[in-house]
Amino acid sequence: MNHDPTETLEADYVIAGGGSAGCVAARRLVDAGHSVILLEAGGDDRSAAVYVPAGSARLVGDPQYDWKYEVEPDPSRNGRVDTWPSGKVLGGGGSINGMLYLRGNPADYDRWVQQGARGWSFPEVLPYFLRAERNENGASKFHSDKGPLGVANLRVSHPFNRLFVDACVAAGIPRNDDFNGATQEGVGYYQATQWGGLRCSAARGYLRPISGHAKLKLMKRAFVSRIRVRNGVAEAVEFSHYGVAKLARARREVLLAAGTIGSPKILMLSGIGPRAELERHGIACVNDLPGVGRNLHEHPGIILSYDVNMRTMNVDAHSRWRFALRALQFALLRRGPGTSPISHVGAFFRTRPELPAFDAQLHFQPMGYEVTPDKVLLARANRVSLAVNVTQPGTRGSIKLRSPHPQDAPLIEHSLVGAEADIRTLIDGARAMRKIFSSPALRDHVQKEYLPGEGVSTDEQWEAYVRAGAFAMYHPIGTCRMGDLADPSSVVDPELRVKNIRQLRVIDAAVMPSLPSCNTNGPTIMVAERASALVLGAPLA
Numbered sequence: 001m002n003h004d005p006t007e008t009l010e011a012d013y014v015i016a017g018g019g020s021a022g023c024v025a026a027r028r029l030v031d032a033g034h035s036v037i038l039l040e041a042g043g044d045d046r047s048a049a050v051y052v053p054a055g056s057a058r059l060v061g062d063p064q065y066d067w068k069y070e071v072e073p074d075p076s077r078n079g080r081v082d083t084w085p086s087g088k089v090l091g092g093g094g095s096i097n098g099m100l101y102l103r104g105n106p107a108d109y110d111r112w113v114q115q116g117a118r119g120w121s122f123p124e125v126l127p128y129f130l131r132a133e134r135n136e137n138g139a140s141k142f143h144s145d146k147g148p149l150g151v152a153n154l155r156v157s158h159p160f161n162r163l164f165v166d167a168c169v170a171a172g173i174p175r176n177d178d179f180n181g182a183t184q185e186g187v188g189y190y191q192a193t194q195w196g197g198l199r200c201s202a203a204r205g206y207l208r209p210i211s212g213h214a215k216l217k218l219m220k221r222a223f224v225s226r227i228r229v230r231n232g233v234a235e236a237v238e239f240s241h242y243g244v245a246k247l248a249r250a251r252r253e254v255l256l257a258a259g260t261i262g263s264p265k266i267l268m269l270s271g272i273g274p275r276a277e278l279e280r281h282g283i284a285c286v287n288d289l290p291g292v293g294r295n296l297h298e299h300p301g302i303i304l305s306y307d308v309n310m311r312t313m314n315v316d317a318h319s320r321w322r323f324a325l326r327a328l329q330f331a332l333l334r335r336g337p338g339t340s341p342i343s344h345v346g347a348f349f350r351t352r353p354e355l356p357a358f359d360a361q362l363h364f365q366p367m368g369y370e371v372t373p374d375k376v377l378l379a380r381a382n383r384v385s386l387a388v389n390v391t392q393p394g395t396r397g398s399i400k401l402r403s404p405h406p407q408d409a410p411l412i413e414h415s416l417v418g419a420e421a422d423i424r425t426l427i428d429g430a431r432a433m434r435k436i437f438s439s440p441a442l443r444d445h446v447q448k449e450y451l452p453g454e455g456v457s458t459d460e461q462w463e464a465y466v467r468a469g470a471f472a473m474y475h476p477i478g479t480c481r482m483g484d485l486a487d488p489s490s491v492v493d494p495e496l497r498v499k500n501i502r503q504l505r506v507i508d509a510a511v512m513p514s515l516p517s518c519n520t521n522g523p524t525i526m527v528a529e530r531a532s533a534l535v536l537g538a539p540l541a
Contacts, residue, residue, distance in 0.1 A: 005238065005247035011035040011217065013535070014237045014250040016224045016266060017257035018042070019092020020521060021508035021528035023202035024132070025255055026218075027148065027210055028532035035215045037248045038207075039222040039239055041258075042067075042088035045095045045203045052330070053192070053199050054317075054338045057369070057378065059096035060085045060474075066096060069261055069409055076395070076415035077467050084412065085474055086261055090220060091203030093259070094521050097474070098342025099192040099199060100363075101151045103129055103180045104516030104523060105348075105391075107357070115513040116483030118494045119539075120530075127540040128529040129180075129522070134195070134205075142181045148205040149525060150195025155339040158313060158366035160384055160445070161189070164345055167441035171432070173349045184517065185358045187347035193521065194341070197334025202525060222246075225406035227254055227270040227504065229286050234504035253503045253535060257528070260476040263510040264293040264399045265410045267480065267491075272501065281404040287500050291489040293410075295481045296397035297515045299361075299473035300416045301389030302426050302466055304433055305368055307381055307447045313337050314367035314378040340367075348391070348517065351428035360429040361518065363387045368450070383450060388429035389473050391517035394419030399479050417470045426470065427462040475520040480510035495534045496527075507531035 013029050015022045018040025026038045042065070049055045049065065059065045067086040073079040087093040106122035113121045130144040135151045137143065143151075168187040169175050176186025193200050210216055221242050228236040228247070234254040236247050256263050267273055268283070273292035275285045316322040316337060330338030343363035350358050368383025397414025417423050430452075437446055448454075452465045483490030485499060492498055496505040509524045516523045533539045 005245050007244075008247045008249060009037055009217065010249040010251065011037040012250070012252045013037070013255060014248045015039065015255045015257055016227070016237050016239075017092070017259060017262060017508065018090050018203070018218070018220070019087055019257060019259055019508065020094040020202040020524050021531070022255075022257035023091060023207040024525055024528035025257060025507055025532045025535070026216060027206035028529070029535070030210050030213055030215045032536050033215070034252070035217075037217045037219065039224055039237065039248065040090050040218070040220050041223045042090060042092075043220055045090040045201065050089065050091070050095050050201070051198045051204070052338055053099060053194060053197075054340045056096065056098055056199075056342055063088070065089045067409075069412055071412040071414060074414065074416055076418040077470060082472060084261070084472060084476065086259060090207070091201035093474075094193065094201040094525075095199070095203055097521055098519070099194060100341060100343060100346070100519045101180070101191045101193050101522050102518035103526070104518040105184050105357075108514070108516045112513050116487050116490060116494070117513055120482075120494065125526055125530065128526045128533070131540065132525050132529050135191070142178070148209070149193060149202065150200030150205055151191050152194045153191055154189055154341070154344060155194075155197055155335045156337050156344070158344070159310065160308065160312070160366040161344050161364075163442060163445065164364055164384075165189075167436045167439050168347055170439060170441050171436050173347055179346060179348065179518075185348050187345065187349070187362075190341065190343060190346045192341040194339065197330070197339045223406065224258065224266055225269060227256070227266065227272075229270060229272070229501060229504075232500065233502045250503065253505060255531070255535070256504065256506045257508045259508050260296070260479050260510045261399055261410060261412065263506050263508055264479040265401065267292050267498070268401050269404070269406055272498065277400060281401050283404055287498075289491055289499060291481060291491045293399040293479050294396070294489065295478040295513075296399060296412075296414055296476060297393060297478045298397070298414060298416060299389045299391070299475045299515065300393055300422055300426065300470050301387045301473045302430060302470050303369070303385060303387050303451055304430055305379075305383050305385040305450045306437055307383050307450050308445050309447055310382065310445060312367050312382045312384055313340065314369070315380065315382050317378055349429075349432070351425050351432060358517075359391055359425050361389050361391050362429075362433070363389075381450070386433060387473070388426060388433060390422045390425045392515065393422050395422065416472060417466055423463055423466050426466050427459065430462065473519075475515065477509040477512040477515055477520055480506045481513045482511045483513060496531050505531060505535065
């Protein structure tokens, strides 16, 4: 590639990254009358593979839609090498994820404030969740029906869902009909980022309505190489468009929205990051920020699955005539298995009754999966599955440069179950679920425990299962964390401005100081909503 730009573009704002956060910011800035250049390294999202919800499991691991970042061998899991997904498509992770809409626990955001993110307490971020949401259940104290992001109830049901919810309630987990309402703890049905039976990513909800706007220049297959900084000011973004070097100048600000993996990589390629790390690759350091790439969080989870005596949705998918029937149901009514998100029933529960608050999340689905290091595949047996994950993990990882070449993937280092407390939580959570599956409410429907298998019973056997089979829930955050300016580990201030650099902000999940106790797409959209308001100088009251 020729590194001298052949074309220079200019706009009020340049957004590097067209994932969930980038789409939100582009919409809000264009609505406010500003010109925007939105650079997305992936391709277009308008395909049945993206918009038909049941196809989400197939998107992960598909190089057309997924960057498929390989993680370094994990010492906490016997050197296992994982592949972490990242959306290689307009809409980013929100175009390939499991579509569950969650906000987390109010205490999560109060914790952010304690970690130096002033202005991000739950009462202060709730208006931005509301601004984003268009909930089909209507408006209330905790919900809005006016926002761009469609949030809908499930349009698919299965008898085992109700059986499982009833069994959890019988075991002492309270029923919760709204995880995003007054309380998060309990068991109930998830809502999904869908509208009319189709996926509603930020690309569909926010960007599609302004796709022809004169103020928006959207460039797909635009691979960002670095941010050009001069005299402490972010002036422009260097990128390649179909292999041709170009430059996008920002009259007002550059907004970095390349995600938890991409944003720190771009900062470091731009000379912003740990000096020793940059100099190791021959990159001139323009801003020594030790926190860039550090503080990587991820939710560790394990899977349990059971063979049952009723037909499950994955078996329907392997039957040609049943698949054809379900496809017709989807085409005509936008209902049925074609609308299925990755999970149907959720729970936020305490793995030990003496705990002061819940410490685990549950994803249940009336279908069976085979989880490999880089793919999620449908099983062929009548099987139901559930994943238990730690809500507040204790381990931290990092993103580093592999080389000074922008096209090279970064180094991702993370010990997923490196904290003994997390292993304990996973074991206790799995044992609680096993007890539920052997309860009177379910045992007549269960034929056998497929994973981990009844041979796993002692603490040692459970720990071996966790270390062999634990997997990332695909919720990475934190690598450009916000905090107090005096905190040497913070990268951006509470207004998301990169320390010591003017006209540059990070506006995606990388800025989160710690994990929300839930899936992270909803919180990422909230961050971008608040970022847009801060950029415009119009924060919500």
